[in-house]
Amino acid sequence: MTDKGYLRKIIHIDMDAFYASVEQRDNPEYKGKPIVVGGLPQGRGGVVATASYEARKFGIRSAMPSKKAQQLCPHVIFVFPRFAAYKEVSARIREIFSRYTDLIEPLSLDEAYLDVTDDKLGIGSALEIAKQIREAIKNELNLTASAGVSINKFVAKTASDINKPDGLTFIGPSKIESFMEQLPVEKFFGVGKVTAQKMKLMNIHTGADLKKLSEEQLSRHFGKIGRFFYKIVRGIDDRPVQPNRETKSLGAEDTFSRDLTTLEEMVEELDKIALTVFNRLQRYQLKGRTITLKIKYSDFKQITRNQSFTNGVNDLATIAETAKELLVKTFSEDQKVRLLGISLSNFGESIPYHNNRSADNSQLELF
Template identity: 55%
Template sequence: MQEPIQNRKIIHVDMDAFYASVEQMDNPELRGKPVAVGGGENRGVVSAASYEARKFGVRSAISGYLAKKNCPDLIFVRPRFERYREISAKIHKIFYDYTDLVEPLSLDEAYLDVTVNKKGNPSATLIAQEIRKRIFDEVGLTASAGISMNKFVAKVASDFNKPNGQKTVNPDEIIDFLEVLPIRKFYGVGKVTTDKMYHLGIFTGKDLKEKSLEFLVKHFGKSGAFYYNVVRGIHNSAVKSERIAKSVGAEHTFDENLTSEVFMMERLESIAATLERRLKKHKIAGKTVTLKIKYSDFTVQTRSKTLIYFIADKSLILDTAKELLYQEKMKDSVRLLGLSLGNLNTEVKKTIVVQLKFDF
């Protein structure tokens, strides 16, 4: 088994309630109030929530109806993605002042490998403090950070002292840190997996560590090996300065539920056209077409087909989508449809990381 890489210094920077914080920054009247970015009507979905709103159970991905029910004073704001991208660009510019090994995960979070950095600073902890201060001084927003020797622990640590805080987990502290960590706080362990682990008697990192590799693979498949390694501090994935897209997609939530495949095909034609534009903009093609269906009860179903050749043309995507749509009967009315293309022709690039040993 591969030993953990002891000499990397990874920082995970995560903006605090990014979309909602931008809205509160730009509109002083919203400061200190519960704010949700997204649709407030019955069919709307919350994209982000301020910390004032989170106290009432308002969080991303829940319906606007439920959010308003949980927090009657909730203020809904329409998302302004151009503004978020503008702010994100300023934040990422700060990152690149310290290292070129920046791996963005989204507009509001990124990994930084500062093992060797442009400031010549041997302390990743001090670099994280400096970056967070610069973001606040130059952009006006707060950020949290996690610092450790690998991406997994850094990601978990960044959530530890949120908002506007940071936590460093030194190499000799990782095992103790993970053993007492509730399993629901492990990055990559979602609600469904958490419930499954609870039924198996796994509540903390220590419980997870006591399970054998064979046991975890039996119950969690490939993810079982991942869980077995990370709880032992083993996660050797390098920070990749260029993230290679694994799929490109487009989807749409409808004002009224669709009950007929004929109507769904009309909507899929528009979605396929959007997907085609995105593929051609980035000069990408793929082999695997996936149809996403969200029903009125919010359950999600996906159907996929892999072709023997790369495609990017709307008509070819639509032909496969039609086949997937009629593959089996709809179980209920549909509120959302999506199409994505995976198994892309993007060339995988390897990042060479120079590793030196310093104190954290």
């Protein structure tokens, strides 16, 4: 059953193949062709950031190695990302949103939640607002967006993915439970490949199957998120749209032109990454109580290791040394490293900015 209390009007907007669509818009020669925005496949090879829908027909997906993408579609066009251009377009999309509401929660450059329960123009219909937003994006920016409309964030986000690209899906209160019951478990937020496989081994394939388990059973099998599954399969999601989301983590990472094989090489790269993280912490005046090391190996297996502190830290020595200690604990001579990253999270109070050095806000190469 859905919550019969106060019903919000929530829209989830998701731009269609955003980076690739901007490139096709700005470069007519790419129109209607399979393109990949990301790293080039030559040499060490990069990673797919976004693939156009023409490329997706060949099985190309985000986060796929560019070499694999080229194997799937030999005539695919690789385009290096222009983040400044994407940010500029994202700002214009945000301006369109703000015509209707100030309750906007961006999830990324191309995706956001909007709470239009009390919209600025007094339209009253979330479905009509979603239509107008999509039309404005199409007419003013020559891009398409898909939208999901419902009474909470989870259902709206799930709905926006149903009729992509250029789709609009409304799921009203009376339809939510049947919608959730028919939903495959891998479509549920928080259900990754491992959890989905575990569920299927338990003969849980759809929301209807998930609904048969009690909250206690779900918690026992899946931990804390089991309680979330119990609520969400019943259409209950009380999370508000947060226009000023706090920064959850801050970090930097680098994908290397060749695999790193020695501890000395890795330590040297961690020093560089730690400096970038330190400068960003200074820029945003933050202290983090948890330092996380991210490692991706040549076979694309990825692990993270972290260490937490009683008090927030932001000094370069602690960041670098902690990352190195975490690396040493995981180091194996037979594993080649493709990527290293350091991030801080669990932020506390802001700190006075006393550093005289200009903060390095440049992003380390990700592709």
